[in-house]
Every structure is written in C-alpha cells, then in structure tokens.
Amino acid sequence: MPPLLDAALLTGWAKAAVGVLERHRAEIDRINVFPVPDGDTGTNLLLTMRAALDAVGRGEPQVAAALARGALIGARGNSGVILSQVLRGVADAVAAKAGPSAGGKVLADGLGRAHRLATAAVTRPREGTVLSVLSAAAVASVAVGSxxxxxxxxxxxxxxxxxxxxxxxxxPELARAGVVDAGGMGLYLILDALATLASGRAGSGVPEPSGDRGPARGRDALVAARESGSSAFDYEVMYLLDTGAGGDGGAGGDDAVAGLREELDELGDSVAVVGDGAGTWNVHVHCTDIGAAIEAGIAVGRPHRITVVRFADQLAPAPDRFDRARAVLLVAPGDELGELARSAGADVLARADAVDERALQDALVATRARHVVLLPADADLSAVAERAAAAARRDGQEVQVLPTSSVLHGLAALAVHDPERRAADDVVAMAEAAALTRTASLVVAETEAMTWVGRCEPGEVLGISDGEVVLIAPDLAVGALWLAHRMLTAGGEIVTALLGEGADDALGEGLAADLRRTHPEVDVVVHRGGCTGHPIVLGVE
Structure with a gap:
C-alpha cells in the first residue's frame, strides 16, 4: 500500500529532518553568505525544526498543525521563518483535504500553498534563494500528476x-563565494528526507554548485566585506506578535499587518512577517533602529519573545560555550549515589527533594557539553526532563533523554557508557543496559489489606515488582532474600541493593552473604540511598 501523509509519517519526517539538519548544520552555516554572511542558517533551521518536533511531542492530536505551530513559535532567523511557512502550507493542505487519506496530491497542494505563503511573507523576494528551491519543488510536485x-x-x-x-x-553573492544558497540547501535536505522516508530510496546527498565556480569559500569570502560596512544594518530583530486576528499576511490579508510590513521595510531589509491564521505572527527584520522595529509591532498588537542579534557579534569569532563534545548527566537521589555516578564518568545533579525544570536546564548548561545524554532516573521526572531538554535544544545544545525510571536503571546505563565509542552507538548501549535491568522493592504494610498473593497484616513486608505485590514476608531480612531469589529465576549477572533511610547495614550484609553462597556466579553490590519510602530496592542486570 502506498504511504500516506498521516500522523506517523509526518512525525517520522520531522525526526528525519532534525537528523539530517544535525548532520549538515556546520556545512550549511559555513556557506551562509546571503542575505548576511552571519554563519547561522544551518543552526536556525535545526532549532526551528526541533521546535516543530517538540510541539508534536507535547501530544497535540493534529500532527501537521502541531508541526506548523511549533515551527512558527520557535522560528529562528529568516530561514526558520520560511521553514515555518513550508510546514504551515502542508498543514493547511492536510486540513483541507476532501477524502479521509492524504496522498501525493495533498503534498503537492501543501507545497504550492507553502510557496505562496513564503513568497508573500518576504517583502523583496530574490531569485536564487530558498524561494526558488521551494518554487521548483512545488511545480514538480504538480507536474508528476500522481x-x-x-x-x-x-x-x-x-x-x-x-x-x-x-x-x-x-x-552574485553566491557566485563570488562559489556556494549554493544555504537556506535552499536546508530546504532540499528536508524534502529529500521526506522522499527517502516515503519511497525507501537512499538519500541523494548534497549537490555541488552548477558551472565552474572554483572552490567553495563560503562565508569567510564575504566577512571582510561585511566588516568594512557594506551592509547597511547592524541588527537582526525578531519577535512574536499577537493581534487576535486571523489572515495569512499576504495580499488582501490583515491591513494592520500589511502596514507593519511596509513600515519595517522602510526601517530595514530582510523583512518577513508570517502568521498561523489565528492571530499569532512571527516578525523578522534586519535594521539599525531596534526600538522603532519593536514600536511598529506595538502599534499592531502585543510583541513578546523579542530577540535581538548584533551581526558584528556573530561575525567575530566568539568563545564556544561548549568546551566538551559529550557528557552524560544523571539525576542522583543523594550524595553517595552521586559520587558513584561521578566515578563512572557522569555529571551529576544531586537532589534530596523534587527537581524542577529550571534546575535541570541549569545542570545541562553546566556540563558545557554540546551533546548530553540525560538520565532522569525517576519515572516522575520524565516529563520535566523532556521539557528541560527541549529548552536546551532551542539554545543550541543537543540533548537526548534516555528513559530511566529509577536510579538503578541510570547506574546500569552508566556501567556501559564509553566516551570513546561513537555517540549514537553509546546511547544505544546505555538504553539497552537500562532496559535489561529489572527492579523491585520492599515496603512495610501499615494496614491490613488484600493483595494479589493473599492478605497481609500490619508490620508484614511486601515485595513489589512492576507496581504489584509479588510476595509477603515476615521481616525485611527474609523479604530481601525471597525477593532477590525470585528476581534471579530469570537470570542475572549483577545484583545491586540500595538501602533506604533507616535500613540497617546488616540488611545489606546479610543479603550479600546469602547470594554469594547460593548464587556464586552473581556479583553483589550494596549502596545506601536513592529509595525514599522503601527500606531496600533491588536491581538485577
């Protein structure tokens, strides 16, 4: 059956697009010479696409609409603004489809809508930019007639x-530098990711410039011209604008927004004003008078999320805030486990109580690593960790959250972490180690109750696995032995016991002695901490 433009494929496309932009970001940044050689087009496209994918991850039911909305809100730079309109065109076409399924004609309609929206958003469109690439794709998608x-x-x-x-x-700017358009390259890679996903063909790779243009010199060929003052404007200003009115901002659209475009065009260049059709707009302009650009927006609606970038700061080489390539960050419940994680090579956020999103964001920044694997080590922290990771990605840090529902899963992942291994392979190895770790715990019954294994009395010890009571024991020592033996019936190489607050050291010592006698093939380690509310937590790897 031919593939359809459904939720699964759209989500897969967004993930593939993020992946291909991650691989080519530096290359796209290097060839970024138009409209300003500020070397950030690849980064802006990647951050915009990540914002689109993060919106889908928040569980919005309409995937196409979520991608478009996420890209609009998170758009970075002129290239990100254009990308948001590509995704909006696809979303509008999916929403307007007549039948229950979305095939090639819906994609063709979406690319046509995207070209119209993107062209209308730019005050002075030029041939040889991302708009030319988008136009060619839109025309070809209709011409195929399928x-x-x-x-x-x-x-x-x-x-x-x-x-x-x-x-x-x-x-001329591209010809002098011997490169293709950076924004156009990003769009091509995104469209090629969709073609690869839909058809199963291998990706086509990055094309060389047409004609004999000599070696590609990229933005360095034009930096001197920029620094000598040939560009008229000093700043890139962006903000979101809420007007409470719909419209697409094109010809015949909202009069106030059309007036805003004209006013910004008088203040600067590279003007783009794009909307979501529901009263939220993304405004972009290169100018010198920052205050006037923002005041123009105030006259129309409510500007917020205002960002200002000085081109001179981007052109001058700045110290990289990432002085490490990779790091693993573990959220550790207690200092003892924190020290254990550090000895295994992890950065650690030690906690005694709940951890909020801000604390996680600060800990990610503190690693000073470009790529971070985050181990929340607590099922209740998963959503907070994903939000913190999304915020870090918007700031240019690559963060991957590895689902770990307990600190034992996190320690198992760290046990196989190898910083010399290729990053993707290392993440897979850590994920597999965490997934293969089985955990269970003991609690003391406070009241009489009926369980899956019978009635318990107050003071008896319950063994809990996967949220269910699996055994009842007379005391903690016996319960720990029974629970460990039960867990080892499925095999195992390492048993880790975490003693909770108030648990006697003798509990761990007795368990270790018994397992060394009855299961000599198993390594046993005992640590204190990490199990609030449980006298002991066991993990088997």
Whole structure:
C-alpha cells in the first residue's frame, strides 16, 4: 500500500529532518553568505525544526498543525521563518483535504500553498534563494500528476536539488563565494528526507554548485566585506506578535499587518512577517533602529519573545560555550549515589527533594557539553526532563533523554557508557543496559489489606515488582532474600541493593552473604540511598 501523509509519517519526517539538519548544520552555516554572511542558517533551521518536533511531542492530536505551530513559535532567523511557512502550507493542505487519506496530491497542494505563503511573507523576494528551491519543488510536485505520495515526494526533492545547484549562478553573492544558497540547501535536505522516508530510496546527498565556480569559500569570502560596512544594518530583530486576528499576511490579508510590513521595510531589509491564521505572527527584520522595529509591532498588537542579534557579534569569532563534545548527566537521589555516578564518568545533579525544570536546564548548561545524554532516573521526572531538554535544544545544545525510571536503571546505563565509542552507538548501549535491568522493592504494610498473593497484616513486608505485590514476608531480612531469589529465576549477572533511610547495614550484609553462597556466579553490590519510602530496592542486570 502506498504511504500516506498521516500522523506517523509526518512525525517520522520531522525526526528525519532534525537528523539530517544535525548532520549538515556546520556545512550549511559555513556557506551562509546571503542575505548576511552571519554563519547561522544551518543552526536556525535545526532549532526551528526541533521546535516543530517538540510541539508534536507535547501530544497535540493534529500532527501537521502541531508541526506548523511549533515551527512558527520557535522560528529562528529568516530561514526558520520560511521553514515555518513550508510546514504551515502542508498543514493547511492536510486540513483541507476532501477524502479521509492524504496522498501525493495533498503534498503537492501543501507545497504550492507553502510557496505562496513564503513568497508573500518576504517583502523583496530574490531569485536564487530558498524561494526558488521551494518554487521548483512545488511545480514538480504538480507536474508528476500522481496521487502516490512516494512519487510526488521524490519529484519534489529531485526538482529542489536541481534548483539548488542553479542558485549559485542566480545570485552574485553566491557566485563570488562559489556556494549554493544555504537556506535552499536546508530546504532540499528536508524534502529529500521526506522522499527517502516515503519511497525507501537512499538519500541523494548534497549537490555541488552548477558551472565552474572554483572552490567553495563560503562565508569567510564575504566577512571582510561585511566588516568594512557594506551592509547597511547592524541588527537582526525578531519577535512574536499577537493581534487576535486571523489572515495569512499576504495580499488582501490583515491591513494592520500589511502596514507593519511596509513600515519595517522602510526601517530595514530582510523583512518577513508570517502568521498561523489565528492571530499569532512571527516578525523578522534586519535594521539599525531596534526600538522603532519593536514600536511598529506595538502599534499592531502585543510583541513578546523579542530577540535581538548584533551581526558584528556573530561575525567575530566568539568563545564556544561548549568546551566538551559529550557528557552524560544523571539525576542522583543523594550524595553517595552521586559520587558513584561521578566515578563512572557522569555529571551529576544531586537532589534530596523534587527537581524542577529550571534546575535541570541549569545542570545541562553546566556540563558545557554540546551533546548530553540525560538520565532522569525517576519515572516522575520524565516529563520535566523532556521539557528541560527541549529548552536546551532551542539554545543550541543537543540533548537526548534516555528513559530511566529509577536510579538503578541510570547506574546500569552508566556501567556501559564509553566516551570513546561513537555517540549514537553509546546511547544505544546505555538504553539497552537500562532496559535489561529489572527492579523491585520492599515496603512495610501499615494496614491490613488484600493483595494479589493473599492478605497481609500490619508490620508484614511486601515485595513489589512492576507496581504489584509479588510476595509477603515476615521481616525485611527474609523479604530481601525471597525477593532477590525470585528476581534471579530469570537470570542475572549483577545484583545491586540500595538501602533506604533507616535500613540497617546488616540488611545489606546479610543479603550479600546469602547470594554469594547460593548464587556464586552473581556479583553483589550494596549502596545506601536513592529509595525514599522503601527500606531496600533491588536491581538485577
């Protein structure tokens, strides 16, 4: 059955797009020479696409609409604004489809809508930019004359590739630097990711510029011109604008927003004002008078999330805030386990009580690592960790949350962590180690109750696994032995016991002695901490 533009495929496309932009970000940044050689187009596209994917991760039911909304809210730079309109065009086409399924014709309609929206958003469109690449993809998607998503996606990506090659000869700035358009390259890679996903073909890779242009020199070829003052404007200003009115901002759209475009065009260049059709707009302009650009927005609605970037700061090499390539950050419940995690090579956020999103964000920044694997080590922290990771990604840090529902899962992951291993392989190894770790715990019954294994009396000890009572014991020592033996019936190499507050050291010593006698093939380690409300927690790897 041919693939459809459904929720699963759209989500897969967003993930694939993030992946391909991560791999090519530095290359796209290097060739970024138009409209300003500020070396951030690849970064802006990646951050915008991550914001789109994060919106889907928040569980919104309409995936296409969530992608478009997330991209609009999180758009970075002129390229991110244009990308938001590509996703909005697809979302509008999916919403407008007549039948229950979305195939190639919906994608073609979406690319056509995207081109109209993106072109309307730019006050002075130029040939040889991302708009040229988008136009070629939109035309080819219709020309293929098919409703097969794979055929349309491949035609659009192939046309985008050829149009991208031609951009070098269409803009003097690109010709002088011997490169293709950076924004166009990002869009081509995103469309090629969709074609690869829909058709199963191998990715086509990055094309070379058309014609004999000499070696690609990229933004360094134009930095001197920028520093000598050939560009008229000093700042990039962006903000979100709430007007409470719909419209797409194109011809015949909201009059106030159209007036805002005209006013910004008088203040600067690279003006783009795009909306979500429900009264939220993303405003972008290169200018010198920052206050006037913001005041123009105030006259129309409520500006917020205002960002200002000085081009001179981007052109001058700044110290990289990431002085490490990789790190693993573990949230440890207690100092003893924190020291254990540090000895295994992890950065640690030690906690006694609840951890909020801000504390996690600060801990991620404190690693000073470009790529961080975050081990929340607590099922209740998973959602907080994902939000903190999303915020860190918006600031340019690559963060991957590895689901770990207890500190034992986190320690198991750290046990196989190898900083010399390729990053992706290391994450897989840690995830597998955490997934293969079984955990269970003991609690003391406070009241009489009926359980899956019979009635318990106050003071008796309950063994709990996967949220269910699996045994009743007369005391903690016996309960620990029974629970460990039960867990080892499925095999295991390492038993880790965490003693809770108030548990006697003799409890761990007795358990270790028994297991060394009855299971000599198993290594036993005992630590204190990490199990509030439980006298002992066991893990088997």
């Amino acid at each position: 409703d097969r998503l794979d055929a349309v996606a491949v035609a659009a990506a192939d046309a985008a590739r050829e149009a991208l090659r031609e951009t070098t000869g269409q803009l």
